[in-house]
Amino acid sequence: xxxxxxxxxxxxxxxxxxxxxxxxxxxxxxxxxxxxxxxxxxxxxxxxxxxxxxxxxxxxxxxxxxxxxxxxxxxxxxxxxxxxxxxxxxxxxxxxxxxxxxxxxxxxxxxxxxx
Numbered sequence: 001x002x003x004x005x006x007x008x009x010x011x012x013x014x015x016x017x018x019x020x021x022x023x024x025x026x027x028x029x030x031x032x033x034x035x036x037x038x039x040x041x042x043x044x045x046x047x048x049x050x051x052x053x054x055x056x057x058x059x060x061x062x063x064x065x066x067x068x069x070x071x072x073x074x075x076x077x078x079x080x081x082x083x084x085x086x087x088x089x090x091x092x093x094x095x096x097x098x099x100x101x102x103x104x105x106x107x108x109x110x111x112x113x114x115x
Contacts, residue, residue, distance in 0.1 A: 018106045018107035019068045019069070019070075019106075019107070020068070020069050020070060020071055020103040020105075020106055020107060020108050020109065020110075021066055021067065021068060021069070021108075021109040021110070022050060022057070022066070022067045022069055022074065022076065022101060022103070022109075022110050022113055023064070023065070023066050023067075023109060023110065023111050023112075023113065024048070024064075024065055024076075024111070024112060024113035024114045024115065025042055025059070025062070025063045025064050025065070025114045025115075026042065026043045026046040026048065026059045026063045026065065026078065026114070026115045027040050027041065027042045027043060027063045027114065027115075028040055028041055028042075028043055029092055032092075034092035034114075036114065041063070042059065042060075042061070042062040042063020042064065043059060043063050043088075044059055044060060044061045044062075044063065045058060045059060046058070046059040046063075046065070046078055046079075046080070046088075046115075047078070047079040048065045048067060048076060048077070048078055048079075048115065049076070049077050049078075049079055050067045050069055050074040050075070050076055051074060051075045051077075052072075052074070053069070053074070055067050055068065055069050055074075069103060070103070070106065071103045071104060071105055071106050071108070072102070072103060073100065073101070073102045073103075074100070074101050074102075074103070075098050075099070075100055075101075076098060076099040076100075076101060076113055076115075077097060077098045077099075078090060078097065078115050090115065092114070092115060097115075099113055099115075101113060
């Protein structure tokens with residue numbers, strides 16, 4: 001059976017699923033202290049991957065990214081370009097340049113997962 005759902009004013013008759021979010025920022029850490037300073041700009045168009053999944057987020061013009069996930073344990077990493085003129089060397093977190101995070105409950109938001 002085919003079915004069509006009609007949306008009106010942003011409201012759906014589908015059951016609402018509470019998603020969990022991982023949020024952070026990718027920035028150019030000029031002084032290599034792993035903390036964003038006022039003069040350190042965010043980096044856009046950087047892909048951040050959450051495994052298992054995989055699930056992805058792409059940083060915006062200010063370097064902010066958001067990844068929708070279910071509750072559970074994830075490893076975050078940047079997928080960096082190797083194109084000439086856009087080669088990026090990861091600094092934070094230190095090698096292996098990943099973060100391990102845990103979302104305890106569906107609907108939780110985990111903030112400040114910066115690269």
